[in-house]
Structure formats: structure tokens, C-alpha cells
Amino acid sequence: xxxxxxxxxxxxxxxxxxxxxxxxxxxxxxxxxxxxxxxxxxxxxxxxxxxxxxxxxxxxxxxxxxxxxxxxxxxxxxxxxxxxxxxxxxxxxxxxxxxxxxxxxxxxxxxxxxxxxxxxxxxxxxxxxxxxxxxxxxxxxxxxxxxxxxxxxxxxxxxxxxxxxxxxxxxxxxxxxxxxxxxxxxxxxxxxxxxxxxxxxxxxxxxxxxxxxxxxxxxxxxxxxxxxxxxxxxxxxxxxxxxxxxxxxxxxxxxxxxxxxxxxx
Numbered sequence: 001x002x003x004x005x006x007x008x009x010x011x012x013x014x015x016x017x018x019x020x021x022x023x024x025x026x027x028x029x030x031x032x033x034x035x036x037x038x039x040x041x042x043x044x045x046x047x048x049x050x051x052x053x054x055x056x057x058x059x060x061x062x063x064x065x066x067x068x069x070x071x072x073x074x075x076x077x078x079x080x081x082x083x084x085x086x087x088x089x090x091x092x093x094x095x096x097x098x099x100x101x102x103x104x105x106x107x108x109x110x111x112x113x114x115x116x117x118x119x120x121x122x123x124x125x126x127x128x129x130x131x132x133x134x135x136x137x138x139x140x141x142x143x144x145x146x147x148x149x150x151x152x153x154x155x156x157x158x159x160x161x162x163x164x165x166x167x168x169x170x171x172x173x174x175x176x177x178x179x180x181x182x183x184x185x186x187x188x189x190x191x192x193x194x195x196x197x198x199x200x201x202x203x204x205x206x207x208x209x210x211x212x213x214x215x216x217x218x219x220x221x222x223x224x225x226x227x228x229x230x231x232x233x234x235x236x237x238x239x240x241x242x243x244x245x246x247x248x249x250x251x252x253x254x255x256x257x258x259x260x261x262x263x264x265x
Contacts, residue, residue, distance in 0.1 A: 100231070132148065136172060144166070202217050
């Protein structure tokens with residue numbers, strides 16, 4: 001791996017597992033001025049080190065400048081990196097939209113369940129200012145850490161997305177806190193996911209405290225075709241995040257925007 005000016009040491013080494021002959025890769029990252037560069041450390045960790053470690057099938061370790069503080073071991077984490085293309089559509093009749101999906105040959109591949117999300121940022125909102133996002137999500141028995149890059153917004157919203165399935169969310173929250181990131185916004189929704197057998201895109205039905213929405217995620221052509229099949233036009237497309245939709249709703253109602261939770265709205 002190439003070094004940069006702020007990375008003091010970034011190397012992949014092999015160490016024997018205790019009591020075993022197998023070798024497990026350990027990635028060690030130490031940053032010059034760790035506190036000042038914590039966001040860059042986090043970005044490198046998510047976008048590079050975990051992906052490298054995942055290919056090797058081992059464990060990753062992220063070290064602070066002191067070589068011990070903030071150290072964590074993450075075993076066999078599944079990662080996914082792709083370019084996300086999506087839109088949202090507002091739903092008036094939930095039962096009708098589900099009936100339409102069934103009639104169009106979609107199958108519910110992930111049953112309806114509560115999804116809980118925390119958006120992390122610095123107190124100064126550095127990630128938001130750059131159009132980036134770090135999210136910790138609990139849904140369907142999985143805990144997922146997500147990084148999203150700056151979005152390109154046209155007819156559809158497109159941005160880089162990197163996801164890592166993690167273990168205990170509180171441990172991950174502690175790690176993010178050590179990097180100077182704290183929960184800045186929390187939101188909940190009930191989500192189900194639908195797909196045609198062999199289909200290229202996914203339809204997500206989201207019941208939120210501010211109404212029900214459908215998210216279409218796939219190629220641009222697939223999104224446009226599916227939207228028409230569901231009875232929508234391009235004028236119905238929404239490219240705002242749930243945080244921005246919630247803030248706009250609160251502003252219209254003349255109240256402060258807190259967290260988008262079912263028991264708080």
C-alpha cells in the first residue's frame with residue numbers, strides 16, 4: 001500500500017493465530033497527528049483497509065499514534081462497495097403499492113422490519129459540509145456501517161456507497177467516538193424490500209414518521225421503467241435524504257427538527 005503525507009505507517013503483516021498454524025493478516029494504521037487527521041484515518045480505514053482485509057479473510061486493526069489507543073479487531077467483516085443510483089417516491093396508499101408490486105411480479109425478499117439509523121459527524125458538521133455521510137444501521141438482524149460519498153444529483157441521485165457488516169453496534173459507536181464522530185441525527189422506519197426473480201434493481205417500501213415512501217435502487221433505465229410501471233412520472237421523483245425531508249417538514253410546521261423517531265414526531 002502506498003503511503004501518504006499523513007500516514008506514518010500502513011502495512012499488511014502476517015501473524016500466527018494463537019494455538020493455530022493458520023496465518024491471519026493484520027492491517028496496522030498509524031496517522032501523524034491522529035486527532036487532527038481522524039476523518040482521513042476513518043476514510044482510509046473504510047475505503048481501503050477493510051476491503052484489503054476482507055479479501056484476505058482475516059482481521060483488521062486500526063491504531064492511533066500511540067500505537068494502542070483506539071485499537072480494535074474486526075474479524076471476517078463482509079464489505080460491499082458500489083455506485084448507488086436511487087430515487088424516492090411518495091406513497092399515498094400503502095396497500096395499493098404492495099398490491100402493484102405483487103401484480104408486477106415482485107417478491108418480498110426482506111420482510112417488513114424496524115430499521116434504526118444513526119448519522120455520525122463531527123460537532124462542526126465536517127462530513128455534512130463535504131456532502132459525505134457515515135451511518136450506523138440496525139435492521140433485519142444485521143448491523144451495517146455505511147460510508148456515502150458526495151452525491152451527483154440529476155434525474156436520479158448517484159453516489160459512492162461502501163458498506164461493512166459489523167458486530168456489536170455499541171462497540172462500533174465507541175470506535176467512531178474515538179475518531180471524533182458522534183450521532184448527529186437518528187431516524188427510524190419500517191422497511192421491506194422487493195425484487196423480481198433475477199431482477200437488476202430493488203424496490204424498498206419505507207414507512208417513516210413523516211409518511212410512506214418507495215425507494216427504487218438500480219440502473220437509471222430500470223428506475224425509470226419501474227417508476228412508470230408503478231404509476232409515477234419523472235415529476236414525482238425525490239432526491240432528498242430522509243434527514244432533509246424531515247427538516248423540510250418540521251420547517252413547514254414551524255417546529256424544531258430533532259430526531260425522526262416514531263415516538264417523537
